Amino acid sequence: MQQLTTHHLEYAWQQAWTHGDVSALTDLMAPDYRRVSRSSGATLTAAELEEEILSIRQGFPDIETTIDSLVAEEERLVVFWSTRGTHTESFLGVPPTGRTVKTYGTNLITLHDGQIVHEEVTWDGTEMLHSLGIRHLSDAGSPVQPVRTDDLSGSPDPEILKTFNRQFVTGVTVVTTQDDEGRPRGLAVNAYTSVSLEPPLVLVCIQKSSSTYPALFSATHLGINILGTRQRETIATFASKASDKFASVDWHPAPAGSPLIDGSPASLEAEIRDRFQAKTHTVFICRVGHAEVTDADPMLYKAGSFFDSDGLTQI
């Protein structure tokens, strides 16, 4: 190594990742520099790497990166690094969760004439991304984009699907949580499904445009209340955008604090285990930890109207 010392690289690395001065790092790169991800095969140029660093720093403004070990051997360097940051700003379309994540990686750097010409990155970000509800990064490279599900566009047209959904009879739930300041939040949801009994898993689908969504996304637990025939007004409240929907209902906190609405035929509290991104909605997969059941009759929902489930004829 002639023009590039390990000390120089460490300094530039810190400048770029911890302080956002990305050119300090990319100035060390040859014009034909390429960075290849071993897991996805994606290749970035120096300019694309700059964009990626800035995009990550935007989502995790307090990011701090450390070079844990650096091995130099003629024209090759191996950098073992770790990074810690708090997800306080939107990242890849995921609203801030407030979570601090730590992740580790290894870069194999090839030098030529004292400049970095090639870099091979081994980084398993699965756990970190998983904790933010993102399954994996796209192969597309920069700026980093989440691959969340398969391409969901196409037929049938929404009108047909709407008509299809109107033929499906469901109950109605109110999904609840607490916001950052401990205030109860909730919305009406009929996209509830029991997933399995062992383990006790349930799911709900929540639109990202809901004002309850940011609180739900960053919560560890949520409540699901199955509403009854005597709670017609309650459902109207929770289907609205009222600022304090809990002002007009009695409720009590479940063991982990999720609001459970008094008088509901059944209520549960569950720990959020997975958050699958599906374009406009997030599918929350949750493990049930607490359930309460009464003999009140549940409300039915069909084609935009609510019905009494008492006195139904069995066929």
Ligand SMILES: Cc1cc2nc3c(=O)[nH]c(=O)nc-3n(C[C@H](O)[C@H](O)[C@H](O)COP(=O)(O)O)c2cc1C
């Ligand atoms: C019967 C019924 C079922 C609903 N199901 C869902 C649902 O499954 N997921 C969802 O995100 N919104 C659902 N909504 C819509 C929300 O309750 C509604 O948009 C509400 O105003 C959101 O309130 P927020 O923005 O204060 O969270 C449903 C509404 C009704 C009336």
